Amino acid sequence: MTLLSKNARVAGLLYILASAVGFVRLGYVPKVLFVHGNPAATAGNLVAHELLFRFGIVCYLAGAALWLFVPLALYRLLRGVNQPLAALMVILGSLVQVPIFFMNSVTDIAALLFAHGADFLSIFDKPQRDAFVMLFLSLHHQADLANEILWGLWLLPFGLLVYRSRFLPRFLGVFLVIACFAWLALSVTGFLAPQYEATAYKFTQPFALGEVVTMFWLAIMGAKEQRLEAAASV
Numbered sequence: 330m331t332l333l334s335k336n337a338r339v340a341g342l343l344y345i346l347a348s349a350v351g352f353v354r355l356g357y358v359p360k361v362l363f364v365h366g367n368p369a370a371t372a373g374n375l376v377a378h379e380l381l382f383r384f385g386i387v388c389y390l391a392g393a394a395l396w397l398f399v400p401l402a403l404y405r406l407l408r409g410v411n412q413p414l415a416a417l418m419v420i421l422g423s424l425v426q427v428p429i430f431f432m433n434s435v436t437d438i439a440a441l442l443f444a445h446g447a448d449f450l451s452i453f454d455k456p457q458r459d460a461f462v463m464l465f466l467s468l469h470h471q472a473d474l475a476n477e478i479l480w481g482l483w484l485l486p487f488g489l490l491v492y493r494s495r496f497l498p499r500f501l502g503v504f505l506v507i508a509c510f511a512w513l514a515l516s517v518t519g520f521l522a523p524q525y526e527a528t529a530y531k532f533t534q535p536f537a538l539g540e541v542v543t544m545f546w547l548a549i550m551g552a553k554e555q556r557l558e559a560a561a562s563v
Contacts, residue, residue, distance in 0.1 A: 333406070333496060334551030340402035341547025347399050348544065351392025354437075355473065358385035363466060368459035375444040375462065386437050393430035397423050400483070406552070407490040414486045422483030426476060433472040440465040474519040481512030484540065491543070496552040504539025511536035 330338075362378055364370040375382050400422035408415040443450060443461040450458060484505045492502025511533040518529035 330551070331554040333554050336402070336406045337497070337547045337552040338549075340399070340406050341544050341549070341551075343395065343399050343402050344544035345548055347392050347395035348540075350388050350395060353388035354385035354392075355389070358382060368463040369456070371466065372444040372459040372462040375441055379441070382437070382441065386434055389430065389437070390434055393427050396430070397427055399423070403487065403490075407487075407494060410490050410494045414490050418483055418486040418490065421479055422487070426479045426483070429472060429476045429479075433469055433476075436465045436469040436472070440469070474516055477512050477516035477519075481509045481516065484509035484512070488539075494552075496554065498546070501539070501543045501546060504542055508537045508539040 358381065362371065362374040362382060364374065400419040403422075404415045404419050407418070440462045443453075443458045443465065446453075446455070446458050453461070488502045488505030488509060490502070491497045491505060492499050494502075515526070515529050515533045515537075519526040
């Protein structure tokens with residue numbers, strides 16, 4: 330295994346691990362515990378399944394911490410293609426995104442406090458506390474929705490680097506650029522027309538699968554050193 334292919338596989342494995350860990354809170358927990366339009370049922374689920382919800386918070390933070398290293402690993406792989414683009418990829422993909430994840434975990438803690446009805450919250454009755462639970466979970470979603478702009482934007486320099494690299498298939502670069510605009514479309518729809526967000530999600534997610542294809546390609550196939558050598562000889 331060449332050093333180039335090793336770097337590609339390390340980046341791919343980190344990409345998969347960070348995405349899988351983060352998905353627990355982003356995808357699994359809301360589907361299992363949150364009841365749309367029913368604050369009382371949602372608050373009850375948080376209390377009844379508190380360990381799962383707390384596990385989701387931990388996964389959210391762990392995924393964010395792991396994500397610090399994903400763009401850095403990709404930078405090590407792709408900096409030889411175009412260093413300014415690679416630096417932009419790290420800024421958009423790591424330095425700006427990750428702090429939002431950490432700050433956003435506070436909304437989950439607030440929702441859990443209101444669900445339990447701590448002593449200092451006794452001035453609020455149960456329906457009010459349930460409403461606050463839904464409010465903080467909604468704020469969490471809105472912050473993720475804003476962060477989706479960055480989830481999309483970092484894929485643009487990433488996709489261009491892959492496309493120009495010659496040691497990774499060009500179609501992966503095209504997929505990543507398409508995924509960039511899919512995330513942007515989902516975020517903009519969520520803010521401008523939230524009633525269509527679920528519909529937009531169904532339409533955009535197939536286009537966002539370019540990320541999934543890329544991470545597994547990197548982890549399994551690595552990079553083709555001979556393509557790099559052939560490009561250099563030309």
